[in-house]
Amino acid sequence: MTKPYTVCIGPHRFAVLGSMDVTRRLLREGKYGETDIDSLSISIRDDLPPSLWDETLIHEIMHAAIAVSGLNSHLEDEERIVATIAPYISQALSGPHKP
Ligand SMILES: [Zn+2]
16 A cells, blocks of 8 residues: 555545654554544554554544544444454455455
8 A cells, every 4th residue: 555645534634644753652652553633643653564554554544434423432442343343454455356
């Protein structure tokens, strides 16, 4: 996947951030990525292998979609649901698959 600069989630355009400062901060916090709904941004460590970066983007898009849709107030186990489903979506989108 080509790294996007922005992703549209519902009516909002989220910036996808991955500067060295962002990467250092996420490393310190023990995170691969994070979503900030208030600033409409998704931050992802820039040192991740491509497949892990892709999966992390999908993971964070799922968090953003859940928040934008308002489902987050109804989900008790959002992190487990997102962490379980994101790898399947990442694999489905991982490239052309011949019939
Ligand atoms: Zn998460």
